[in-house]
Amino acid sequence: MLAKLAFKNIKKSFKDYAIYFCTLILGVVIFYIFNSLDSQTAMLRLSESTSSLMRMMEEVLSGVSIFISCVLGFLIIYASRFLIKKRNQEFGIYLTLGMSKRKISTLILLETLIAGVMSLVIGLACGVLISQVTSVFVAKLFEADMEQFAFNFSIAATVKTLIYFGIIYLVVMIFDVVMVGKCKLIELLQAEKKNEKIRLKNPALCIVLFLASVAMMGWSYWAVTDGFYTVISNRPLAFILVPIGLGCVGTYLLFWSISGMALRIISSCKNIYGRKLNSFTFKQLSSKINSMVASISIICVMLFMTICLLSSALSIANYFNNSIQKYASADMEVEVYRESETQKATDFEKIFSENGVLDDMSDLVTVSVYSDPNFNYGDSLGLALEEITAQYPYITFDAPIDIMSSSDYNKLADILQMESAKVGANEYAIVVNYETWIYSRTLELDSKMNIFGTNLSPNGSKIVDGFNIINGGAFNMGFFVVPDGIIKNEVPYKDFAVINYFTQEHDDQVELNEKIAAINYGGSGVSFDSKIRIKENSIGLSAMATFVGLYLGLIFLISSAAILALKVLSDTIDDREKYNILRKIGADEKQIKGSLFKQELIFFLLPLVLALIHTIFGIKFCLMILETIGVTTLLGSMITTCIIIVLIYGGYFIAAYACSKNML
Amino acid sequence: MKKLLQVKHVEKYYGNKNNLTKAIDDISLSVNSGEFVAIMGASGSGKTTLLNCIATIDRVTSGNILIDGEDITTLKGNNLNKFRREKLGFIFQDFNLLNTLTGYENIALALAIQNISAKEQNDKIKAIAKTLGIEKILDRYPYQMSGGEKQRVASARAIVTNPKIVLADEPTGALDSKSSKALLETFERLNQTLGSTILMVTHDAFAASYASRVIFIKDGKIFSELNRGDDSRKTFFDNIIDVITLLGGNLNDAC
Numbered sequence: 016m017l018a019k020l021a022f023k024n025i026k027k028s029f030k031d032y033a034i035y036f037c038t039l040i041l042g043v044v045i046f047y048i049f050n051s052l053d054s055q056t057a058m059l060r061l062s063e064s065t066s067s068l069m070r071m072m073e074e075v076l077s078g079v080s081i082f083i084s085c086v087l088g089f090l091i092i093y094a095s096r097f098l099i100k101k102r103n104q105e106f107g108i109y110l111t112l113g114m115s116k117r118k119i120s121t122l123i124l125l126e127t128l129i130a131g132v133m134s135l136v137i138g139l140a141c142g143v144l145i146s147q148v149t150s151v152f153v154a155k156l157f158e159a160d161m162e163q164f165a166f167n168f169s170i171a172a173t174v175k176t177l178i179y180f181g182i183i184y185l186v187v188m189i190f191d192v193v194m195v196g197k198c199k200l201i202e203l204l205q206a207e208k209k210n211e212k213i214r215l216k217n218p219a220l221c222i223v224l225f226l227a228s229v230a231m232m233g234w235s236y237w238a239v240t241d242g243f244y245t246v247i248s249n250r251p252l253a254f255i256l257v258p259i260g261l262g263c264v265g266t267y268l269l270f271w272s273i274s275g276m277a278l279r280i281i282s283s284c285k286n287i288y289g290r291k292l293n294s295f296t297f298k299q300l301s302s303k304i305n306s307m308v309a310s311i312s313i314i315c316v317m318l319f320m321t322i323c324l325l326s327s328a329l330s331i332a333n334y335f336n337n338s339i340q341k342y343a344s345a346d347m348e349v350e351v352y353r354e355s356e357t358q359k360a361t362d363f364e365k366i367f368s369e370n371g372v373l374d375d376m377s378d379l380v381t382v383s384v385y386s387d388p389n390f391n392y393g394d395s396l397g398l399a400l401e402e403i404t405a406q407y408p409y410i411t412f413d414a415p416i417d418i419m420s421s422s423d424y425n426k427l428a429d430i431l432q433m434e435s436a437k438v439g440a441n442e443y444a445i446v447v448n449y450e451t452w453i454y455s456r457t458l459e460l461d462s463k464m465n466i467f468g469t470n471l472s473p474n475g476s477k478i479v480d481g482f483n484i485i486n487g488g489a490f491n492m493g494f495f496v497v498p499d500g501i502i503k504n505e506v507p508y509k510d511f512a513v514i515n516y517f518t519q520e521h522d523d524q525v526e527l528n529e530k531i532a533a534i535n536y537g538g539s540g541v542s543f544d545s546k547i548r549i550k551e552n553s554i555g556l557s558a559m560a561t562f563v564g565l566y567l568g569l570i571f572l573i574s575s576a577a578i579l580a581l582k583v584l585s586d587t588i589d590d591r592e593k594y595n596i597l598r599k600i601g602a603d604e605k606q607i608k609g610s611l612f613k614q615e616l617i618f619f620l621l622p623l624v625l626a627l628i629h630t631i632f633g634i635k636f637c638l639m640i641l642e643t644i645g646v647t648t649l650l651g652s653m654i655t656t657c658i659i660i661v662l663i664y665g666g667y668f669i670a671a672y673a674c675s676k677n678m679l
Numbered sequence: 680m681k682k683l684l685q686v687k688h689v690e691k692y693y694g695n696k697n698n699l700t701k702a703i704d705d706i707s708l709s710v711n712s713g714e715f716v717a718i719m720g721a722s723g724s725g726k727t728t729l730l731n732c733i734a735t736i737d738r739v740t741s742g743n744i745l746i747d748g749e750d751i752t753t754l755k756g757n758n759l760n761k762f763r764r765e766k767l768g769f770i771f772q773d774f775n776l777l778n779t780l781t782g783y784e785n786i787a788l789a790l791a792i793q794n795i796s797a798k799e800q801n802d803k804i805k806a807i808a809k810t811l812g813i814e815k816i817l818d819r820y821p822y823q824m825s826g827g828e829k830q831r832v833a834s835a836r837a838i839v840t841n842p843k844i845v846l847a848d849e850p851t852g853a854l855d856s857k858s859s860k861a862l863l864e865t866f867e868r869l870n871q872t873l874g875s876t877i878l879m880v881t882h883d884a885f886a887a888s889y890a891s892r893v894i895f896i897k898d899g900k901i902f903s904e905l906n907r908g909d910d911s912r913k914t915f916f917d918n919i920i921d922v923i924t925l926l927g928g929n930l931n932d933a934c
Contacts, residue, residue, distance in 0.1 A: 285797035285798075285801075286796070286797045288797070289787055289790075289791050289796075289797035289800050290791055290794075290797070291791055291792065291794070292788070292791065292792065293791070294780060294784045294787065294788060294791065295777060295779070295780065295784075295788060298777075298779040298780055298784070299779060302779055593777055593778075593779075596775045596776075596777060597777075597788075598760075599736070599763075599769050599771075599775060600764065600769065600788065600789050600792065600836065601760055601761075601763040601764020601765070601767070601789070601792055601793075602760070602764070602792050603757055603760045603761075604757075604760070605757075606792065
């Protein structure tokens with residue numbers, strides 16, 4: 016009997032709570048997809064280093080999953096509280112008919128169980144289907160060859176999803192039962208007639224708190240951008256949590272004070288306030304916001320994090336894909352350090368020829384690197400040293416800086432596809448591409464430098480954008496290019512060879528790389544780097560960033576949007592009577608729907624707008640961190656992020672509006 | 680006198696073929712401009728259905744209702760809304776004030792819907808508040824008002840738009856006797872000083888005795904009609920009680 020009632024109740028309320036069900040299903044889908052990455056990559060051909068990265072990523076993602084399931088748990092508990100509150104009168108009737116509280120609890124238990132099982136089954140089914148599509152995306156991200164398309168299904172991820180969501184639903188059931196147990200019959204029956212009071216806030220307090228919140232956020236904005244080094248100097252790095260915390264408190268206080276003040280300001284503009292249904296619209300909106308200042312603040316912060324996470328994650332992935340093309344522009348590089356000043360230069364061509372690999376090389380360029388013990392990083396920075404030491408107190412600058420001859424550098428520039436450096440008889444050029452160092456170098460562009468005992472002047476006022484070691488990004492902190500004549504009589508400390516192969520096949524290149532690495536070159540030390548290894552390393556980082564960013568970002572986004580949508584729907588049910596009154600006093604359907612639309616639009620936009628303001632500064636901060644790995648712009652990924660937000664958040668808004676319109 | 684409201688052979692059926700309820704069974708009546716008419720009947724007699732049909736909230740099964748020469752049974756959609764907000768004023772048993780708006784804003788809303796400017800709204804509200812003696816409670820929210828105050832604010836909202844006819848559905852139903860008396864005196868004053876036409880549905884003989892004419896309805900049909908003429912309210916009240924006794928004496932069952 017109870018089961019029948021439970022089924023009927025779910026069927027009846029399905030239309031009203033379609034958004035809730037969809038969010039549950041979406042949550043299950045995302046959870047499954049991100050936890051089934053192992054089976055999605057099972058048919059990919061991955062090299063050993065990539066698969067060890069893969070394992071690490073799975074561990075990170077499963078840690079993130081615990082956090083995610085907490086977020087989802089809160090969302091579901093929050094949502095089910097709405098749903099239970101909506102049905103107070105129904106429960107009141109059950110009680111007056113003589114149903115015991117225990118039976119009502121069982122009823123709710125059954126309903127949660129049915130809804131849970133349904134969402135899990137549908138969600139897992141969708142998850143398995145969608146993961147077939149995402150596996151193609153994953154393969155592309157890992158630049159792995161997909162040997163053949165195979166249907167993948169992860170038992171581990173399924174079991175994990177079942178366990179995690181099982182626990183969430185169990186907690187929800189306990190919450191619901193406790194809630195029902197605490198209810199009083201009279202309150203249940205009269206729930207609908209309860210008077211809503213307009214809580215008027217003290218205007219003076221509102222203004223004070225508003226100013227306080229603006230000050231807090233202003234300081235936090237400054238502290239994470241321009242004032243970062245001032246704030247963080249001489250303090251532990253964890254101090255960065257202070258502006259973040261203050262920003263959150265500021266957000267809450269801002270919403271609290273705005274919800275109190277805005278209405279006063281708008282209602283004093285009689286011409287706007289007294290037009291059509293505006294007075295009603297604003298009052299409704301203000302009571303909506305007033306009743307969930309805390310939730311809106313959390314949503315605002317979650318949206319902010321979503322935007323920052325998604326744009327940073329996507330830009331990291333993008334950046335590596337592009338920068339590998341640019342900065343790992345040769346297939347292989349071999350560096351040999353000389354044992355002593357007397358050792359002869361390594362004859363790479365001869366060695367390669369002896370070992371039978373020369374014929375596989377399409378290009379081979381050998382160059383030498385010098386250093387002047389009397390010319391170190393600190394000297395090369397000149398007067399800018401002081402400012403830089405203040406910025407990077409942990410770095411010492413007394414190591415000698417690299418020096419190359421202009422003919423050697425231009426040979427490199429040719430094979431690595433960089434701009435060449437032109438230096439006159441008594442001139443030098445600085446070659447640098449690391450973003451923060453470009454800035455530092457610019458400070459001292461016109462100083463004379465004493466290199467190998469000769470005074471050299473700069474070759475112009477421009478920095479040469481280049482590097483001499485292939486890498487995953489722009490990490491060259493700087494070296495000098497001087498005329499050949501200056502170093503004619505000096506001895507280089509290392510020689511290196513830059514190599515391109517004829518073959519572009521992955522396996523053949525790996526084989527060649529291994530062969531070259533096995534050769535004995537003599538010298539005091541040898542180091543190798545290949546495009547393939549750089550790729551594999553950076554793919555791991557970019558894939559990790561993409562997955563964690565997408566995972567958290569998507570969950571935050573759907574959670575925020577779902578809470579707002581559920582609030583809008585439950586309010587509409589509460590306010591049906593009000594709209595009937597409006598109809599009775601002669602308001603058009605168009606006006607009524609317009610009022611509803613305005614209320615919901617502003618309600619959805621409010622947290623988003625503040626989140627976007629936060630983002631302006633948050634993104635600057637992200638960029639500051641990402642610059643250290645070479646990312647210089649987030650614009651492209653921010654556009655992608657905006658599209659994702661418009662689609663999901665906007666989709667929830669449209670769905671909420673459509674549902675509430677039908678309820679009227 | 681000009682006939683403001685004409686109800687011609689109106690019928691309203693509920694239910695289906697097997698179980699047909701005639702809520703209104705061929706009722707015809709008319710109300711002149713400036714009249715204060717009460718419709719009396721027991722619960723289920725069809726008086727509220729009739730009022731809802733006149734109020735364009737419900738549709739008639741057959742017959743015509745003319746207000747100010749316009750047949751409202753043929754109006755549809757936005758024309759109906761326009762007609763309702765320009766020609767009709769409503770007062771309900773449960774006040775139907777918006778809880779989130781102050782008294783002033785509740786009244787202003789009825790004007791705002793008609794695109795009346797904020798300044799004109801203010802003038803009109805001040806004037807009507809003075810007539811109804813609610814100036815001091817205009818800034819209060821409904822939950823801060825007594826039942827009588829709420830109903831006076833609702834009355835102000837109903838007549839501030841200067842409607843052709845004010846329709847009141849059991850306006851004293853949720854009030855104590857003191858507030859009822861005050862409200863009915865307000866109606867009387869509105870009727871006499873502003874010339875408002877009021878059609879009130881009630882099952883309370885005391886409320887009905889404030890009207891200038893009382894129409895009795897039983898089982899969806901007009902049972903009889905009483906004109907107050909020059910009688911005092913007390914005499915008229917006694918006459919009403921007599922008719923109620925004739926009706927079966929059970930009119931006040933619901934009270």
